[in-house]
Amino acid sequence: MKSIKELYRIGTGPSSSHTMGPRKAAEIFLQRHPEAAAFKVTLYGSLAATGKGHMTNVAITETLQPAAPVEIIWEPKVFLPFHPNGMKFVSVDAEGKETDSWTVFSVGGGALAEEKDGSTSVNTPDVYEMNHLTEILHWCERTGKSYWEYVKECEESDIWDYLAEVWTTMKDAIHRGLDNEGVLPGPLNLRRKAATYFIRASGYKASLQSRGLIFAYALAVSEENAAGGTIVTAPTCGSCGVLPSVLLYMQERHGYSDEKILQALAVAGLFGALVKRNGSISGAECGCQAEIGSACSMAAAALAELHGMELDQIEYAAEVAMEHHLGLTCDPVRGLVQIPCIERNAVAAMRAINALSLANFLTYTRKISFDVVVNTMYETGRDLFSKYRETGEGGLAKYYTGKK
DSSP states (O other), X not given: OOOGGGTSOEEESSOIIIIIHHHHHXXXXXXXXXXXXXXXXXXXXXXXXXXXXXXXXXXXXXHHTTTSOEEEEEETTOOOSSOSSEEEEEEEOTTSOEEEEEEEEEEETTEEXXXXXXXXXXXXXXXXXXXXXXXXXXXXXXHTOOHHHHHHHHSOTTHHHHHHHHHHHHHHHHHHHHHOOSBOSSTTOOBOOHHHHHHHHHTSOHHHHHHHHHHHHHHHHHHHHHTTOEEEOSSOSTTTTHHHHHHHHHHHHHOOOHHHHHHHHHHHHHHHHHHHHHSOOOHHHHOGGGTHHHHHHHHHHHHHHHTTOOHHHHHHHHHHHHHTTTTOOBOOGXXXXXXXXXXXXXXXXXXXXXXXXXXXXXXXXXXXXXXXXXXXXXXXXHXXXXXXXXXXXXTHHHHOOSXX
């Protein structure tokens, strides 16, 4: 299993799979062919269907255009078998002859994979020997160590410095989102709501204030992402507001140290990496359950770690958070990461809190393991009709008219 650094990526929105991944692929191909006189890039499936709204073409042309002219070819009806987010890069010489081609897939969270070996991030090494939570749980019980200590055991020593940078970036995104107002980019003319919501929430009675603040923080990060701001994939751009919102609220409310927050981030990253390894974090592959569901699961695990819960309680919090997102479709209106994506982050943040409460009371009655629910999510996602997997052809994307 890959490092959690592959899960927590610091970059700009609005989409990890549609902008961050293609931009990285373009960078790799340009390094291979700096001499090219021109480039042709074909986008397939979901990557083509919602690529304009996600600014996929902009990410690619900004990377390649300074070196040579770029032709973008859109193939939204052609789905390559390995993954719905396929793209083919072709280099062309001065005489118009194709000199090389490379087919690569953006598999979620900014990661890339090649069909020939299926490895993500194009052959980065595995750092975790165990690939299922059941194995990791048994290791922790045998050694007496926690989930975050297992992360420490497997990662390089700089992991804590990296997570500190991740946490700083997450907080900065919240604060920027609370300060910024106005209309988000794109044809929806959607106004930012985080700043107004934060002001209102600050005046609520205590019983409502906590929920209002968490909502405001989640909206703030998601709106920053929609505006192309700097965020952390957790595990994707489209679901980047869930984890930071609950962690900052808990730190402010209960005074958790940054050290404890980093440990919680490590636990969340471990659970997210397991989903990525055994299921999917790609909305194009498995619907929004793979993005928001995974983010909620990560947040629930992080919260359970902060609250000092036992190993199986942390597992249950993560499991129940995922379980109650099963079947959630990915239907971005006009291909933008705005409706319903932004509000889903706020709703999922509260669901993570609810999952924590359930784990506190019901852990010892549970029947479903985290590994089982991840497998279920993946199979459910692959069974969804393609129109509900980030193609903009079904659900809200189909029926939105712009009128109330």
